[in-house]
Amino acid sequence: MVSYIVRRLVQAVPVLLGVTFVVFLLMYLTPGDPVEVFLGRGGAVTQEEIDRIRREFGLDRPFVEQYGRFLVALGRGDLGQSVVHRRPVGELILERVPATVELTLVAALIALLVGIPAGVAAAVRRYSLLDKGATLLSLLGVSMPGFWLGLVLINVFAVHLRVLPVAGRMAYGTGFEPQTGFYLLDALLQGNGAAALDVLRHLLLPAVAMSATMMAMTMRLTRSSLLETIGQDYVRTARAKGVPERTVVLRHALRNALLPVVTVIALNLGALLGGNMVVETVFGWPGLGRLVVEAVRTHDYPLVRGAVLVYAATYVVLNLLADLSYAFLNPRISHGKGVG
């Protein structure tokens, strides 16, 4: 097992290097200069000043040298300096990660809480109106742009009904002082119930907008996986023994059916993390996605590089975890069959 993990991690290294190389090359070839954008349109700036900034950030070096320096620094865990923010890239990314992770996890939670029961209901009443309705709804979920759903939700709940906040992570002037960047966690740790509730209210709309696709996916996976399990021997045996239907489904079938669902969801967390930049933009959510979009816009190469590397590493790790869970859980599943 350990050697498998090590081998996989070693295999991931060339992939990550490939990603850094591609992003480096793209940004290098793209016309445009972060220093120009940084200095803006206006004011007195001399060419001498532009050249100096380029020199200080090593942007005047040949491609190979820049990439080499980047790799050497990366070996030390240093992602370089952002040209626009003039601060270490690693620091900037770390500041934004909590907001994005918090939103993603809440979105995933909502997706599971709604998707799994809906999937179970659809599977149990296969071909019923309920099943068809759920199927159609889940298709709707994957067919709409998440940011548009966000706009519609803001319009309904924040503007017309005025029951939820429009944007942001928390109300202002509340006296609540987050420490870790995970606001919900902070509020709970500080025992500040009002703040926790407030943070939750801010999380709700963006999380729902983000979760639509995953919710749909969860529902459909649960349904098909459960249908497959219900057809299997041990479930039939349980039924034949006279175990009540509810228990059969929930205790025996569902437990096994959920394993592939959870695996796929874990894998998709990566995609969710990478795809949330638009939702973050709509809700003014200060996460990594918005930072990256801005960085690409301003040609802040070092920041783009660093962020893409973080995304890619997350993807690789989640993939590995998903594969591991397959490898790890499969024998138990086959073992469970006999016991059921």
Added chain:
Amino acid sequence: MKSTQAQVLALALVALLSPVAFPQGAKTLVVGIDSDALTLDPGNFRHRETETILRNMYDGLVTRTPGMEVVPELAVSWERVSDTEWVFYLRDGVTWHDGTPFTAEDVVFTVERTVKEGRIGGLTSPRKGLLDPVTDAVALDRLTVKLITSVPYPALLAFLPHTLIVPKHYVEAVGDAYFAENPLGTGPFRFVRWDKGTQIVMERYDGYYGGSPAIPPVGPAPVDRVIFRVLPETSTRIAALRAGVIHIATRIPVDLIPEIEADPALRVLSVRGTRSTFLEMNVRRPPFADVRVRQALNYAVDVELVIEYVLAGLATPIPSLMSPDSPFYLDIPPYGYDPVRARELLAEAGYSGGFSVTLDCPDHFKDVALVIAEMLRDVGIEARVQVWEWSLLLPRIRAGERDLWLSDWGNATLDPMDIMIPKLKTGERGNYSGYSNPTYDELVEFAERHAPDPEARLRAYHQAQELAHREAPMVFLWVAQEAYGVSRRVVGWVPSPDSRINLHRADLQ
């Protein structure tokens, strides 16, 4: 059992959907701003919103009135003792937010940190350019400091408000990295916390010396607490303003002004900005190498109509580069709309059949571009609009690959040297159109380097404006107003043309 569950669920839902009530004691003024600060180090940025925020925690040697007049702030007075030396007499009794007295050493430290290379964490301050001919500062005594420039620098006072003074003792003790996130100034508010991407909180500094005597009232700020809340989406900012969650909202699009004015609790305050807008042409190659074609375009665009329709009337046409608010403004009539004259000029230049061109613009100009393209079509120029990300368009303009584009240039000092030189002097950074005219170059050079005499400087810049007007390397469009949505509870605050939001004198009723 079932019903209890349902009740719990319903209760949870109600709790979730009701606003959370927090105790409101202190008087808090909240500004909705469209971008977070990039850093809180006054020496390490080139970013308008960052300066807007920092202005409330830091003071400069001098500042500007809302009428853009340079007045004393941390300095009481100054004199120019030679062509290249200025002496500033500092205010006594000013303290940093930690109680340490402010002295000439702090000014020397700030100037050196700004103009000497590699002084901020190994990097050079990007604000060096705003102070550039200044090479050194010397403390003559505790409250007197001398600034030395390498060449005569008549525009020094116009630029000086943009250099905020930082505390020597503190920066040296905590280091640049810590300082960038934990600022300490002499301004009306002291730093409380920065939740990145979310908010910056400040509280009144009770030991404040009171600010510039030239801008009454002098004294500590009336509000207890100021929050800059980051709201990048326009619609969100307006919604927050209407909900009363924020009291000042920046960057209101002109189409939405009526909506805000319709709300009895709100009003719109606008001020003419300092950004000149142009339709620039690539003069290096045909068709715009011909001055007649360039003049034709100036006649073909109905600037007044564009302003009326797209900008809701909130802009002032300009005949040349400078804003009417600048003391250097040359008051001559703009070209004016004359499609017949435009067609004549085009015919004279050999384009009686018109020509096709792509009109490039960054996203925020796309509506303007569409309307102007229509106007060009009326005189026979087939203009196709292409919208770009500015960072992608600029290098292509630079390379001389583009022909016609909309752009603007900020002139926060209202001094001609940071617009007339970069925009049109041969080979300068902002000279996107590739314009090159020895007479023009001589005029602006004369004004800057050889004219300590203010009158001669003014005359030279007037001549340069006149020349630019005639040569028309761009269609001179306008200086637009900037609109702020403001709660009627806010008193004692007006927007400033340089867009710095100073809340020192603002109060809430």
Added chain:
Amino acid sequence: MSGRAWRAFRRNRLALAGAALVVLLALGAVLAPGVAPHDPLRGRLPDRLRPPGTVTAGGRYLLGTDNLGRDILSRILHGGRVSIALGLLVVGVSIVVGVTLGLVSAYAGGWVDTVVQRSVDVLLAFPYLVLAIALMGLFGPGFMNLVVALAFKEWVMACRVVRSEVLALKTAAFVEASRAAGAGPARILLRHLLPNVIPAAVVVATLRVGWVILMEASLSFLGLGIQPPQPSWGVIIADGRDYLFRAPWISTFPGIAILLFVLGVNLLGEGLRDALDPRLTGVRVGE
């Protein structure tokens, strides 16, 4: 489509409904120059921000107008031309590239397979939007540039599906027989393997069209996709974002158009999958 598959498809009422949605919206797009009541690019400024159903001297605005007085319905009809064409083109290019590389890499194996699969791994690890944004920066704005930027990663999906299909078929009896009879690699690839992966490719293609259209909308929303004045559905949504409270119809209706079209394509795709190749349950709509 075989007779059996066609009958299976015809019985699937949801798939038929999907096909109807797709045809309807595509027809609106194709006929837009004829049926759109107004010019999609030029508006009447006095008619700006009119709510749906307004009638003025300028005409009737069934779905309202935007901030430049342009008719939203006309813009949606014309926008469909851009969005749908983009979806089809991107997927078309990606399928050709993906199927070719999938076939070759699976059949050839060895270093060819290694190179292709490592490229696939690298692209998969890239966030879709960031890659597309970066490529748009490199190429500059423009319709065809956007097609290339989106297809740059999109081919990976088809490649993976085709590769696994071919790996399964490679050792099948009829392929072995053909090889024993002296058929060269080109003949085996084109005659035996290609026809067998076409159903899978069709299913993947259909299911991915919707995804590509959603990606374009996201890019446009960020200001980096199709550039105005040429409207795509995503552009119209983006145009309306500043007016969300004042004029919600600007963003709402093009969103519904996207929703209906993508829903139609997905229903159609799933119907095709069930009819053609039920084994392909792994092919999903998302990334």
